[in-house]
Amino acid sequence: MSTPANLLDLDRPSMEAFFEGLGQKRFRASQVLKWIHQMGLHEFDQMTNLSKPLRGQLNTIAYVKAPDVVTEQISNDGTRKWFLSFPDGNCIETVFIPEDDRGTLCVSSQVGCPLDCSFCSTGKQGFNRNLSVAEIIGQLWLANHALGHYRNANKEPRIVTNVVMMGMGEPLLNFDNVVKAMNLMMDDLAYGLSKRRVTLSTAGVVPAIDRLKEASSVNLAVSLHAANDRLRNELVPLNRKYPVRDLIAACKRYAEGQTRDVLTFEYVMLADINDSPAHARELARLLNGFPAKVNLIPFNKFPQTIYRRSSQETIDRFRDILLDAGLRTITRKTRGEDIDAACGQLVGRVVPRGKNHLLHRVTLEADE
Numbered sequence: 273m274s275t276p277a278n279l280l281d282l283d284r285p286s287m288e289a290f291f292e293g294l295g296q297k298r299f300r301a302s303q304v305l306k307w308i309h310q311m312g313l314h315e316f317d318q319m320t321n322l323s324k325p326l327r328g329q330l331n332t333i334a335y336v337k338a339p340d341v342v343t344e345q346i347s348n349d350g351t352r353k354w355f356l357s358f359p360d361g362n363c364i365e366t367v368f369i370p371e372d373d374r375g376t377l378c379v380s381s382q383v384g385c386p387l388d389c390s391f392c393s394t395g396k397q398g399f400n401r402n403l404s405v406a407e408i409i410g411q412l413w414l415a416n417h418a419l420g421h422y423r424n425a426n427k428e429p430r431i432v433t434n435v436v437m438m439g440m441g442e443p444l445l446n447f448d449n450v451v452k453a454m455n456l457m458m459d460d461l462a463y464g465l466s467k468r469r470v471t472l473s474t475a476g477v478v479p480a481i482d483r484l485k486e487a488s489s490v491n492l493a494v495s496l497h498a499a500n501d502r503l504r505n506e507l508v509p510l511n512r513k514y515p516v517r518d519l520i521a522a523c524k525r526y527a528e529g530q531t532r533d534v535l536t537f538e539y540v541m542l543a544d545i546n547d548s549p550a551h552a553r554e555l556a557r558l559l560n561g562f563p564a565k566v567n568l569i570p571f572n573k574f575p576q577t578i579y580r581r582s583s584q585e586t587i588d589r590f591r592d593i594l595l596d597a598g599l600r601t602i603t604r605k606t607r608g609e610d611i612d613a614a615c616g617q618l619v620g621r622v623v624p625r626g627k628n629h630l631l632h633r634v635t636l637e638a639d640e
Contacts, residue, residue, distance in 0.1 A: 280409055283405070284455070291304075294333075296326065305459070305462055310462065311422065338413050339358060339411070339414065340357045344418065352418070366380060374434050375419075375432050375433050376432075377436070379411045379412065381437055382441025382445065383441070387442050387475050391540055403441070405452045412463065434465070435471070436472075437470075442510075447484075454470055468491060472491070474493070476494060476508070478522045492526055494538065498516075499558040503545075538569055543580040547590055553593060556593060567601075568603045568604065570603070
């Protein structure tokens with residue numbers, strides 16, 4: 273091997289292939305996965321059930337490297353945000369949200385985002401590239417270190433109980449790397465999270481939704497934000513390629529045959545844009561009979577935005593209309609707003625590379 277391999281890039285099949293390529297038994301993969309992901313180790317000499325010659329060989333041909341932490345901010349409500357950097361100068365942000373009964377890590381999948389949703393600060397930064405598996409799973413590895421999980425000899429109670437692929441980027445436009453990273457999150461040899469505790473959020477890349485069901489079947493959160501094409505075209509430009517009708521059909525296919533509710537529709541509340549009683553009734557008609565819940569998200573401001581947050585009275589009225597129509601509906605509590613860690617506020621740092629909003633090309637690649 274001419275270039276050392278970052279073992280954070282390898283899910284279980286890839287790790288097994290790696291060790292078989294060294295002439296080792298496949299069980300070495302299980303041992304190393306546990307050392308890296310369950311114990312948080314990055315030095316091979318500490319992996320005591322590996323032979324000394326193998327440890328020496330790994331020191332030559334492999335390494336374990338997560339993104340570098342530049343800064344950590346802690347909100348008044350306990351939310352934490354890490355600003356992470358890469359050697360190419362790009363940066364992302366990762367957020368941990370503690371609650372009484374869970375701890376949720378919001379993970380990024382791309383540097384920036386190519387979709388340019390009008391209400392989201394991330395899309396305004398442009399787009400540079402997809403994250404590797406190591407750069408995605410490394411966010412969970414780093415969080416476990418920063419939160420003290422690896423210092424706890426018993427590893428219980430688990431600090432990060434849930435992962436949401438809701439950070440920077442559109443996860444389904446980085447399909448293979450995201451799926452491999454989520455497989456590590458759910459692998460009993462790594463983090464052991466159940467499918468119901470891993471959620472992927474998408475703006476609606478229809479062909480990739482169908483692929484995801486075959487590959488993973490994690491919870492799916494769909495950034496809907498409007499129930500008609502005219503308004504959704506303005507808020508979510510991807511809708512021009514995959515309109516509401518096609519998106520809803522894909523969601524129904526995703527839910528078919530599932531033994532649990534796997535779908536959530538996210539709806540950001542924008543004052544005088546999509547928050548009227550008529551909008552609520554339109555949304556209720558669209559989702560009538562759908563096995564899903566609705567998350568209403570109070571808009572979180574960012575510099576130069578043209579939008580305002582709907583009033584609490586307006587949000588409550590909108591919610592009540594959906595509840596009366598039989599839709600399970602909750603209003604998401606805003607967390608980390610004082611450190612710009614709330615939904616739609618993540619920005620990172622995107623190194624320019626010419627035209628950043630190559631929406632048509634990127635979505636075509638997702639179809640292949």
